[in-house]
Amino acid sequence: MAQVTQLIHHYLRHNKKFPHVYCPGCGHGIILGSLIRSVHSLQLPKDDVVLVAGIGCSGRMAVYVDFNTVHTTHGRALTFATGIKMANPKLKVIVVMGDGDALSIGGNHLIHAARRNIGLTALILNNNIYGMTGGQSSPTSPEGTRSATAPFGQLEKSFDVVSLARSAGANFVARSTVMHVKLMDRLITTALTRPGFNLVELMTPCHTQYGRKNGFKTNVDMYKWYKKHATPLERYEKMTPEEREERIPIGVFRERTCQGLEERYEAMRQNLREGR
């Protein structure tokens, strides 16, 4: 515990007036803890780390940590991050987005960041709902779930972030839930060390806006649900389609080490300079 407190003191901003905005039972703090442990384990200097965030509950993460932080516009965090990375490839650029942020308003940017294979680490904090605006349906709200804008149940199908990122061309695609902290630490650490576009989807509960409307009595029930339904990919692949229903596969879905756009651009510049 003392070690954890030390880490918090080292990486959080002391001059920022806490408390934070997260509700009791929210998983975002667990993810922030995991991110801090990952950065710490890699001994990345704080000056070299840039945390770019979008708008929403996840977006507020940027203000709490003592990195270079940019709280951007809704859905467009990846575009700012692309500019930062291309301008200074030495920086370690982490992009934190919510599900509405990354997949609805920012869906186009996500596809193209993956296609471009720009050297970023994207964390998508997926709580299946628009939390900050009061619990409206998001592109990952499962069919049939209730929300402030789907009071009679969501009619639309939801997005599978992993399949999307994989087919768009991301180097590294993985998923974890906040109940699987060891896995989450490992995935974020790996994503931070790989070249090109790395995406980790992190399932996180929002009891306040999602759970209460969808039959979860307490926030603990939501964590239990994740524990019960999350299945390691190896096991998930052996399951029959019936068994797969309601299961969330977790683990690494794609691993490549193709050069990032910034490296390819630098190589081109070098070639031009040498007249090749």
Added chain:
Amino acid sequence: MAIRKKKRKEIFAQGNEAVGEGALLAGCSFFGGYPITPSTEIAEFMAARLPYTETGVFVQMEDEIAGLGSVIGASLAGRKGMTATSGPGFSLMQEHIGYACMTEVPLVLVNVMRGGPSTGLPTSPAQGDVQQARWGTHGDHPVIVLSASDVQECLDMTVVAFNFAEKYRTPVILLLDEVTAHTREKVVIPEAEDLEVLSRVTPSMPAEWYIPYEETMRGVPAMPAIGSGYRYHVTGLTHDDHGYPTSKPQEVRDLMTRLFRKIDQFFYDVQLVDQYECDDAEVVGVSYGCVARSAHLAVTQARQRGIKAGLLKLKTLFPFPRPVVEGMARQCRALIVPEMNMGQISREVKRVNNGLAHIMTINRVDGSIITPSEILKTILQA
């Protein structure tokens, strides 16, 4: 001692290419954008030239929103950045213009105006985006809007745009029109030593003393590049002097007043105009962009007929050059405002004029330029 006379470097180029040349001279090393007629040649120029520079980067983004987003990111990381677009793309960029105003990120946005609204007339000139450039993004905000009327000015004003952006930490919008952007003529490339190139002030104090949005006399805080050791928080939320979100009325007021003050107090530095035959003029045309060239010829022809006509060419559109326009209104019998919209700058002229002179407008929104003879006709009626 032999005095070597340097040969001036002259090129034959179109307005869009001159913008690119100007940007490179001003130290631009990042371009992020999306193709759109009639501004595309700027992106093409930068794509071909930037990789040859020391650190230059060109990225073609997925849309205009992303284009301006990437430029803001690059500028935060210490680069001088630019994007270029036209009509519909300019509309898409509005939110990020506001973000750049709020976070005080220097950048240059070139908008080559084409006929609108909507897809409108993609290959025809217009001047319909003037008030959008001033007020397009939501929320009250200051912004600098410049224009250019010939190819040489495209180069010169691009350098000025970068200088203003860097000096005042603000987005600067350079409004061109299709005719100015696509006209080809001779351009003189200035020597580096003849050119004033300004760069943002970076902090020199120890990092722990640095206050990102500190109130100073100039009102323009020092701006470090991301990764240079000054870690701070950048947000589009209304923030206190440390950059952290706030909704305390006093802190909100401090920020908003400083944002306006930092540009308002340098009024005379920012407001650029050219005067032609204005000293004894009784009728003066107030004009900008390609229309100013028609007005120039019309004034010359009017002078030949013995009419005391003059031309006031606006190179800065916003903040509106009130003092000089007001002076003209006091001096003249009539002010003529020809423009390729239904009266966007004439609104400003009427506001400043406040009943002093007779205001005559010439408006054209059919995708054709206003000819010298049209302006001359109005001068003769004045």
